[in-house]
Amino acid sequence: MSHENTESLPATNPPPAHGTAGATPPGAKNDAAARQGARPAPPYPVAQALAPLAASWIALGAHFWEWTEWLGVGTATPTGDSPAYAILLGAVFAIWLAFAGGAWFAAGLRAKVRHNGPLLTAGILTAVVWETVTARLGVLPMPYFPGPDRVFGVMLDEAPLLAESAWASLRLLAIGLGCGGVSGFLLGVWFGWSRRAAYWGMPVLKFLGPVPATAWIPFALMLFPTTQGASVFIVALASLFPMVVLTASGVAGTRHSHLEVARTLGAKPGQLILRVAIPSALPSIFTGLFMALSASFITLVVAEAIGAKAGLGWYINWAQNFAEYHKIHASLLLMAMFFSSLMAALFLVRDRVLRWQQGLIKW
Amino acid sequence: MGNQTTSNSATRAAATGASPEGAASPSAPRESGAQAALEISGVGKTFPPSDGSPGPGTVALDKINLSIRAGEFVSFVGPSGCGKSTLLRIISGLVPPDGGGVTVNGAPVAGPSTQVGFVFQDPNLFPWLTVRRNISFGPRAQGRGAEMAAEVDDLVRRVGLAEFADALPHHLSGGMAQRAALARALVNRPPVLLLDEPLGALDAFTRMAMQDEILALVRQRGTTVILVTHDIDEAIHMSDRIVIFSPRPGRVSQEIHLGGSFQRARNAPGFVDLRLSILETLHFAPSEAETGSTDPLRYI
Structure with a gap:
């Protein structure tokens, strides 16, 4: 899923020496520093x-x-x-x-x-x-x-328009992914925790989920008065499905023994969900977020191409209509930078939140 | 062990100051005036057949009666499948009994609560929390994290994990993880602590060291403890009373009161004799009548 982490891992967190009774001191940083000091x-x-x-x-x-x-x-x-x-x-x-x-x-x-x-x-x-x-x-x-001079040239010449487009895309992505991700997370926790909710909810999800979000565009245009609303709707829809499925599977897969320990320590159901089920589901939730982000990129570009008046998807479509091929190249390059930065940001957050997993699982 | 097996268990018990009792009699508190902290009355549990067929299930526990004094340390020993772990789970409230009931200080157990602490064979530390936050889990889950912070710090020190307080569980050795699990269970100050083979996965030296650490911790707090163990030496060393279970259906087959007078140091005279008498009860050492049959595996 990510190769960038494996490279930086050994530098920040030396793997514990397994032979020494597993008693690696907590100050792994000190350890590394000491080793670095000892070595030239x-x-x-x-x-x-x-x-x-x-x-x-x-x-x-x-x-x-x-x-x-x-x-x-x-x-x-x-x-x-x-x-x-x-x-x-x-x-x-x-x-x-x-x-x-x-x-x-x-x-x-x-x-x-x-x-x-x-x-x-x-x-x-x-x-x-x-x-x-x-x-x-x-x-x-x-x-x-x-050539590169024309492509980079247009990026400089049209910098204000491209910045505006990138900002419009970011806004749509934030609102759509925010709505879809949060509701997907909440539904996922509910379906993962409650058997009854899963009984009624999962069939609906399994039936409608595989429909590509872009197929909902005509329906969304009918449902919403503005194309902006319709775009948010389908981006949200695209991110909802992977989030629900992976959050639910993560929550449902919480180790029974962890829940039992928490109950003997006096945790009530609400606390079990908040303090045990959700933390232990986080690896799965991040996989869901990764998939939701990928799905929302696809949907975003298509949604912007249909009726939006700004955005990276709108820009590439507009460039194509005027047969300005250097602009198509420029917007592809910009999208690569834009989407890969967002992915990198997600992985950065994940690596921080899931630090406890390093050493348990190889990414 | 040839000539040792010829002496009979009653004289050995007399010599060591321990007194085996019959299975049927519920144990009476030996010291008058001692209050029963834990009352197990008529607890039964039957599991349905594993293949889902209607028929009669496995009787894991058959009307168990036990009364345990406040501050008493009781060990449950017996072969696998005799229901001792199931009984522990019923006492903790994790599993409801089919019949009978359990009271802790007079209050019936209806579900898991902070009244009964539980340490499992696997430390089961939450891998996403540091040692300190694992130990403070109970107080934080009850919204008392801040007021219990000092207690948590004290326990972290007592179990010797001060310099590992901010380490994640996967950096701990097995013994350290189990100490953290013990501290986590003790932080709520439960009047009753249940230990389900907590030292089973540790090496012999760590194990002996931790037996003494556990004893020191629970003695100081006056905690009533039930220990399930397969290690008879551990049971003799730690317990005031040893309850021997027999399997299918799970029943109490014998109780041995060691009391306060019994010298339980590992090198004490009588330790080996007592050990042998328990093995005999469990049919792992041939008694006089049985010296003819030699296959020890027939009882497993």
Whole structure:
């Protein structure tokens, strides 16, 4: 489900030594610090630090120098006049220089330099290849496949409109996911806890749940006076189903022995739900949230394309209507950044909330 | 153990100061004036056949009568399936009996309450809570978390987990986890504490150390304790009274009062004799009449 956590895990939380009677002290941080103190600081990763800098110089050179003309190859479509791509490359160079330079003095950053250097280098070189096969050599047909300068250029030129679109999408997502997620969570707890509720509720859910949320669009448009209301409704619907199912299964799967212990400690039913069933269902609830978020992204883009007047889905649809392919590329890139940031935020919250699970379960 | 088996259990018991009683007689409090903290009267439990067929079920407990003094430490021993764990769950109120009833300090048990603490064989710590928050679970669930904070801290220290107070359960060894579970059960100051093989999963040394720790904790608080155990040494070492159960249907087959006079140190004279006499009652050591048959597995 997530690969990003497994990498950062050993650094923050060294796995307990299993041979030593399981008695790992609680101050795992102290332990790690002690070990780090005992071991000499890792050597400076020179190659990993320099590679991105070299790559961004190559990219800048390839962008400004008309090398295809000099070699006499390609059809040499003129590159756009927007400075956005060059500014971006310069910014990447400057930021990495500061970061890698800082790691020279702060040994703690070296692992990050070692980890991120090759990835960043590959990313920059991909942009070089992209520019070469599009703007320089025209291997990919031109209006459909613009070069990075045009795509980043439009992102800069239309920054206010794109920001407005991203904000509209975020708002719709927050309201829709909020309504769907919260009601899904509450229904899930109810269905997971009460057999009777599950008896009547789960069949309805199992019957209607598999219908794709987007199929409800005509129904939603009929039900709501505004397209905004209809969009919220279907985004909520898309997130409701996975939340109910996974919350219910998590709550229903609470270990019987934990409930018995809690009862002998004087916990009444309300406390059993709040203090035992819900915490023990949290891993499952987070899986539900992950699925709800994925489902709501799909629904969001479709919902915005049908009748909204703002949003990332609206923008990409609008760009398509005017055959502005560089805008389609720009909005795809922006959506990738937008949705992956939201996912990353969810995983960050999960890793904090479910810290107790690390060491019990491998993610 | 050849020649030891020839001596009879009554003389051994006399020599050690312990007195076996018949199964039928409900145990009378041995010291006059001692108040019964726990009264088990006519408790029965029958489980339906596991295959769901109508027929008669398994009689797990058949009209158990026991009276336990305040502050008494009683051990239940007996072969697997004799219903001693079921009886413990009935006393705690987790499982209702089919017949009879249990009273704690005169009040009938209708469900789990803070009057009866329970420590299970598995520590069953909540994995999402730190040691301290596991121990303070009871007070917090009752909305008394703040006023009991000092009590919680005191218990954390008493069970030797002060430096692990903020550790999560998966960082604890088996013995530490069970100590945390014990503290969690004791924090409500229950007048009655039920221990269902709490030390069963621990190694022999941790086990002996924890036997003494438990004794110190409950003695100091005057807690009435029932311990279910398969370890006869543990029962002799810790108990004022040992109740031996026989299986199918679960019945009390013998009670042995060790009382305050019995010297229960593990190296005390008479310890081994008493152990042997209990094994004999459980049919794991051949008695005089049975020396002919040698297969110890026939009773399992």
